[in-house]
Amino acid sequence: MKKSYLWCGLSFIGIGCVLIGATIIFDTRLQSLLYGFAGALIGPGAVMAGKYFYWIMPENAERYKEKLDHESIEIHDERNEGLRNKAGRYAFLLSLFVISTSIVVFSILGELEVIENTRIIIMYLGALFLFQIVSLSVFHRHLQKKC
Amino acid sequence: MKNNVERIRKEKGLSQEELAKRLRVSRQTISSIETGKYNPSLDLAFAIADFFNKKIEDIFIYERSK
16 A cells, blocks of 8 residues: 555644644634534544555555455446446436526525525525536537547 | 357356456446346457457347347
8 A cells, every 4th residue: 555645644634633723722613613624634534544554464465456456447347437427417417406496496485585595595506507507518528629 | 239248258167257357347247248238348348359269249249220
């Protein structure tokens, strides 16, 4: 296993500890958010460091080689690639449907005064919807030129 | 598209797992090809033909739609 994996894990732990220190020292409204970030960095960082020390043990060398080989096959397997592309297309279409439905639902809830200030939510959802359509078109054109 | 992958693999005494490893694809891909659920790319089809030392048309049989 590459040493950079260990350094990455240790960096995560380090940044997480700095965040905890900063949260304790400075009284801020973002305290809970910073604790959340710290936890999200320290946890995976510790897992990465632990994995590194586990897989560099000589008795695990053969299994690690097999694991890497298996992962490489799974990633580059053409059927898996096709299925991932298909799944992405379905997820994209579903997200367009959910966003457009949400715009209608928030508009109704706003008009009925069930939720206040729905305008900003509707504007955000509208922008997100447009962004998805535009990015689809941009990627499609780019790929058409490339392939 | 029909294929003879399963028959030829069994003739060679190979398991799906072994064939998959040799071709560097997943076992599910071999299984899907054998059951006709998945048609391999030309690259993989040629790799299969090369591996079995046969012509591609001896393994994959294209059925033209009527």
